Amino acid sequence: MSDKKVNPWRWIPSLYFGQGIPYVVVMTLSVIMYKNLGFSNTDIALYTSWLYLPWVIKPLWSPLIELFHTKRSWIIALQFLIGVALAMVALTIPGPQAFQMTLAVFWLMAFASASHDIAADGFYMLALPQHSQAAFVGVRSTFYRLANIGGQGGLVYLAGELQERTGSMTTAWSIVFALLAGLFGLMAAYHFFVLPRPAADAKGPGRLGSAGLLRDFLQVFAEFFRKPGIGVILGFLLLYRFPEAQLLKLATPFLLDSPAAGGLGLTNKQVGIAYGTVGLTALTLGGLLGGWIISRVGLKKALWPLVLMMHVPNIAFVALALAHPGSLVLISAALAVEQFGYGLGFTAYLMYMILVAEGSHQVSPGRPKTPEPPRGVADARRPGGSYATAHYAICTGFMALGMMIPGMWSGWLQDQLGYLHFFIWVLVATIPSFAMAALIKIPADFGKKQDEEPA
Numbered sequence: 060m061s062d063k064k065v066n067p068w069r070w071i072p073s074l075y076f077g078q079g080i081p082y083v084v085v086m087t088l089s090v091i092m093y094k095n096l097g098f099s100n101t102d103i104a105l106y107t108s109w110l111y112l113p114w115v116i117k118p119l120w121s122p123l124i125e126l127f128h129t130k131r132s133w134i135i136a137l138q139f140l141i142g143v144a145l146a147m148v149a150l151t152i153p154g155p156q157a158f159q160m161t162l163a164v165f166w167l168m169a170f171a172s173a174s175h176d177i178a179a180d181g182f183y184m185l186a187l188p189q190h191s192q193a194a195f196v197g198v199r200s201t202f203y204r205l206a207n208i209g210g211q212g213g214l215v216y217l218a219g220e221l222q223e224r225t226g227s228m229t230t231a232w233s234i235v236f237a238l239l240a241g242l243f244g245l246m247a248a249y250h251f252f253v254l255p256r257p258a259a260d261a262k263g264p265g266r267l268g269s270a271g272l273l274r275d276f277l278q279v280f281a282e283f284f285r286k287p288g289i290g291v292i293l294g295f296l297l298l299y300r301f302p303e304a305q306l307l308k309l310a311t312p313f314l315l316d317s318p319a320a321g322g323l324g325l326t327n328k329q330v331g332i333a334y335g336t337v338g339l340t341a342l343t344l345g346g347l348l349g350g351w352i353i354s355r356v357g358l359k360k361a362l363w364p365l366v367l368m369m370h371v372p373n374i375a376f377v378a379l380a381l382a383h384p385g386s387l388v389l390i391s392a393a394l395a396v397e398q399f400g401y402g403l404g405f406t407a408y409l410m411y412m413i414l415v416a417e418g419s420h421q422v423s424p425g426r427p428k429t430p431e432p433p434r435g436v437a438d439a440r441r442p443g444g445s446y447a448t449a450h451y452a453i454c455t456g457f458m459a460l461g462m463m464i465p466g467m468w469s470g471w472l473q474d475q476l477g478y479l480h481f482f483i484w485v486l487v488a489t490i491p492s493f494a495m496a497a498l499i500k501i502p503a504d505f506g507k508k509q510d511e512e513p514a
Contacts, residue, residue, distance in 0.1 A: 065253065065254070067187060067191065069253050070253050070254050070255070071183070071195050071198055071199060071202075072198060073246060073249065073250065073253075074179055074182075074183070074254075075179070075198075075199045075200075075202040075203045075206070076202045076203070076205060076209075077179075077206075077243070077246050077250075078172075078175060078176060078179050078203060079203040079204070079205070079206025079210070080209070080239070080242075080243075081168055081169075081171070081172035081175070082207075083206060083210035083211055084168065084210060085107075085110050085165050085168055085172060086111075087210065087211050087311070088210060088211070088214060088215070089107050089110070089161075089162075090103055090107050090308065090312070091215055091311050091327070092152075092161075092218075092232050093107070093158065094315050095222075095228045095232065096152075096157065096158075096228060096229065096232075098158055099470070099474065100309060100312050100470040100471075100473050100474055101470040101471045101474050102158070103470055104308040104309065104468075104469045104470025105467050105468075106158075106162055107165075107308070108308065108462075108469075109463070109467070110165055110166065111459045111460070111462055111463035112169070112463065113166075113169040113170045113172070113173035113174075114169075114455070114459035115456050115459040115460045116456065117173045117174075117177065117452065117455070117456060117459075118449065118452045118453050120174075121177045121452065122273075122276055124174065124181070127262075128262055129260045129261065129262055130178045130179075130181045130182040130260050131182060131254050131255075131256060131260055133174065133177075133178035134178045134179055134250060134254065135247050135250055135251050135254070137172075137174055137175040137178065138243055138250065139243070139244065139247040140167075140171045141168055141171050141175070141243050142240050142241075142242075142246075144164050144165075144167050144168040144171060145236050145237075145240035145243060146236070146240035147164045147167075148164050148165070148236045149232075149233045149235075149236035149237040149240060150233075151164060152232050153229050153230075153233060182254075183195075183199070185259040185260045186254075186255050186257045186260070204339070204343050207339055208335065208336060208340065210335075211331070211335035211336075211339055212331045212332070212334075212336035212339060213336075214235055214239075214331075215327050215328075215330055215331035215335050216331030216332065216335070216336075217331075218231045218232055218235050218327050218331075219231075219326050219327030219328035219329075219330075219331060220328060221234050221235065222327065279450070279453075282450070283450050286415070286418065288499075288500060291498045291499055291500075292499070293457060294495045294498070295411065295495040295496070295498070295499050296412070296415075296454060296458055296461060297457060297461040298461065298491040298492055298494075298495045299408050299461070299492050299495060300405075300408070300458075300461055300492070301461065301465055301488055301489075301492055302485045302486070302488040302492065303369075303373075303462075304463075304465035304466050304469070305465045305466065305468075305469035305472070305481075305484075305485055305488060306469075306482070306485045307462070307466065308466045308470060309469055309470065309473050309478075309481065310334065310376070311334060312470075312473075313379075313380070313478050314329075314330050314333070314334060314390075316478075318383055321380065321477050321478035321479065322478065323379065323383060323384075323390060325387075325390070329387055329390075332387070332391065333387060333390050334394055337391045337394065337395050338394040338395060338397075338398040339398065341394075341395035341396070341398040341399040341402065342399065342402040343402065344399060344402065345368075345398065345399040345401065345402025345403040345405075346402040346403070346405060346406055347402075348402075348403060349361075349365055349402060349403040349407065350406050352365070352403075352406075353365075353406060353407070353410055353506040353507070354506065354508040355507070355508070356507060357503065357504040357505055357506050358407060358410045358411065358414070358505050358506040358507075359501040359502070359503055361506075362496060362501065365403050365404045365406065366404055366496045368400045369400055369401055369404020369405065370400075370489040370493075371400065372396050372397040372399070372401070373397060373485055373486055373489070374486065375393040375394070375396050376393075376482040376485070377479065377482045377483060377486065379393055380478045380479040381479060408458075410505075410506050411499065411501070412451060412458070414501065414502075414505055415451075415454055416447045416448070416450040416451035416454055418447075465488075469481075472484065
C-alpha cells in the first residue's frame with residue numbers, strides 16, 4: 060500500500076488513542092483497581108511507582124527500534140503484545156496471587172507501551188511531510204487526551220457499573236480488562252491494514268549498524284551532560300513536580316477511601332465523573348491556556364504565575380480532607396480547580412524541556428523550535444550539531460524519574476500521617492520546586508510568539 064493513498068485521518072487518531080490507553084491503564088487504572096481490591100496505600104504507591112521505570116530508561120533502548128525492522132512492524136507487534144498483556148491481567152485478577160501476578164503483567168505492559176511510544180512517534184515523522192506533521196500536532200494531542208479521559212473516566216465508571224450489576228469488584232475489573240484486550244487486538248489488526256508504508260520507514264541495519272549507533276548514542280549523552288548549568292537543569296527536572304508526584308498516587312485512594320479512613324467515600328462511578336472526566340477536562344483546558352499565555356508573554360515572564368498556579372490549588376485537597384463534603388458537585392469543582400492549575404503549570408515545565416533540548420544558544424528569541432517526539436538516537440541529530448530530539452527524550456526520562464521516586468514513599472507517608480496531614484505535607488513539599496524555579500535561566504522572550512515580518 061502506498062503511503063500517498065492513506066488519508067492521515069484514517070490512522071493518526073487511532074494510533075495516538077492507542078498510545079494513550081496503556082499509559083493510563085498502567086499509571087491510573089492499576090492504582091484504582093488495587094484500591095478496589097483492598098490493598099494498602101503503602102503497597103499501591105510503592106509498586107505502581109516502579110512502573111514509571113520504562114519511561115525513565117526509554118532513551119537507553121530506543122536505538123534498538125532503529126536497528127531492527129521497521130517502525131510500522133514495531134507498532135503492530137507491540138499493540139498485539141499490549142492486547143495479550145491486557146488479557147493476562149483479566150485472567151490473573153481472580154487468582155490467589157492477584158497483586159503479584161497483575162503487577163508483573165503491568166511491568167510487561169509498561170515496557171511495551173514505552174516502546175510503542177518510540178515507534179509511533181518516529182513513524183509519525185516518517186509517514187508525514189513536515190508541513191503535515193505541524194498540521195496534525197493538535198489531532199495527536201486531542202486523541203491522546205481523549206484516551207486519558209476515556210480510560211480514567213469512562214473505564215473507571217464502567218468498572219463501577221459492572222460491580223453494581225455483578226456484585227463483585229474482581230469480576231468487574233476482569234471484564235474491563237478483557238474488553239480492553241479485545242480492543243487492542245482489533246486496533247492492531249486495523250493498523251496492519253491501514254498504516255501507510257512510507258519508503259523512509261526502511262528496515263534498520265541490524266547488528267551491522269550497532270557500532271556507529273553506539274558512538275552516536277554515547278555522544279548524545281556526553282553532549283547533554285556537558286550543557287552549562289546541568290546541575291540546575293537536572294534539579295528542576297526532578298523537583299518541579301516533587302509535590303505532585305506524591306499527591307498523584309494518593310488522589311484516587313483518597314477519593315475512594317471511606318470517611319472513617321479519612322477519605323471521601325466516593326464510588327468508582329463518581330470518581331470516573333469527578334476526577335476522570337471533569338478533572339481531566341479542566342487539566343486539558345489549563346494546558347491550552349498555559350500554552351497561550353506563554354505564546355503571548357514568553358516563558359520568562361509567565362514562569363512564576365504558572366508555578367504558583369500549579370502548586371497553590373493543592374490547597375483544594377486540604378480543604379476536601381477538612382470538610383469531607385457530601386456533594387459530588389463541590390468535590391468535582393475542587394478537583395477541577397486543582398487540575399486546571401496543574402495543567403497551567405505543567406506547560407512551563409514542557410517549555411523548559413524544549414529550551415534544554417534545543418540549547419539557549421540555538422534558539423532564536425521568540426521562535427523556539429519544538430522538537431519532534433523521540434525517534435531514537437541515530438537520526439536525531441540536527442543541522443548544526445545538535446541532538447535536540449534525543450536530548451528531549453533524555454529530559455522526559457528525568458521527568459519520569461522525578462515522578463517515580465517521590466511516588467514510591469508517598470503511600471507509606473500517607474499511612475503514617477493520615478490524609479489531612481499528608482496533604483499539608485504536599486504543600487510544604489512545594490518549597491524545592493519554588494527554589495529550583497528561582498535558579499533556572501530563561502532567555503528573554505523565549506516561547507513568545509512574534510509577528511511575522513513582512514516579506
